[in-house]
Amino acid sequence: MIYETHSPEETYELGKRFGQAAKPGDVFALDGDLGAGKTVWSKGFAAGLDITEPVTSPTFTIVQTYETGRLPLNHLDVYRLADPYELDEIGFEDMIGGQEITLVEWASLFPEIMPEETTYIDIQRVSGHEADTRRITVTGKDILA
Numbered sequence: 606m607i608y609e610t611h612s613p614e615e616t617y618e619l620g621k622r623f624g625q626a627a628k629p630g631d632v633f634a635l636d637g638d639l640g641a642g643k644t645v646w647s648k649g650f651a652a653g654l655d656i657t658e659p660v661t662s663p664t665f666t667i668v669q670t671y672e673t674g675r676l677p678l679n680h681l682d683v684y685r686l687a688d689p690y691e692l693d694e695i696g697f698e699d700m701i702g703g704q705e706i707t708l709v710e711w712a713s714l715f716p717e718i719m720p721e722e723t724t725y726i727d728i729q730r731v732s733g734h735e736a737d738t739r740r741i742t743v744t745g746k747d748i749l750a
C-alpha cells in the first residue's frame with residue numbers, strides 16, 4: 606500500500622491509524638532518510654495506542670518503553686547500534702512474541718533481526734514534488750486489513 610502525505614499533520618494522522626489498528630504482538634519496522642518523518646509518524650502511532658507520555662526518538666537509549674497506552678510500546682531506534690548483538694543486551698528477543706507492540710526505527714540497517722510477521726513502513730521525500738510531500742510505502746503484514 607502506498608500513501609502520500611502533504612504535511613507533518615497528515616503523517617501523524619496516518620501513524621495514528623496504524624497505532625489504533627495495532628494488535629497485541631504486532632511489530633513495525635520504520636525506515637526513511639534523516640528528516641523524512643519517522644519521529645512524526647511514531648508520535649502519531651503512539652497517540653493511536655492512547656499513550657499519553659511525550660514520545661521522543663530513542664536515538665541514544667536505543668529503546669524506550671511506554672506503558673500508559675492500551676498496550677505497552679517498545680520504541681527502538683537502532684541507528685547508532687554498531688552490532689545487532691547489542692540488541693541481546695537490551696532484551697530484544699523477549700520483546701517479540703508477547704503482547705507488547707514493537708516499533709523499530711532504522712530497521713533496514715539490521716533486516717535479519719525483524720520477525721517474519723513485520724509491517725514495514727518506509728517514508729520518503731518525493732523529488733519533483735513540494736517539500737512537504739512524503740510517499741509512505743507499507744509492505745509486509747497488513748494490519749489495516
Ligand SMILES: Nc1ncnc2c1ncn2[C@@H]1O[C@H](COP(=O)(O)OP(=O)(O)OP(=O)(O)O)[C@@H](O)[C@H]1O
Nearest residue numbers: 610611612613616639640641642643644645737739
Ligand atoms: N509530510 C510530512 N510528513 C512528516 N514530516 C514532514 C512532512 N512535511 C514536512 N515534514 C517535516 O519534516 C521533519 C520530519 O522530522 P522527523 O524528526 O519526524 O524525521 P525523522 O525521519 O525522525 O528524522 P531522523 O532520522 O533525523 O530522526 C519535520 O520537521 C516535519 O515538520
Ligand SMILES: [Mg+2]
Nearest residue numbers: 643644645662
Ligand atoms: Mg527521528
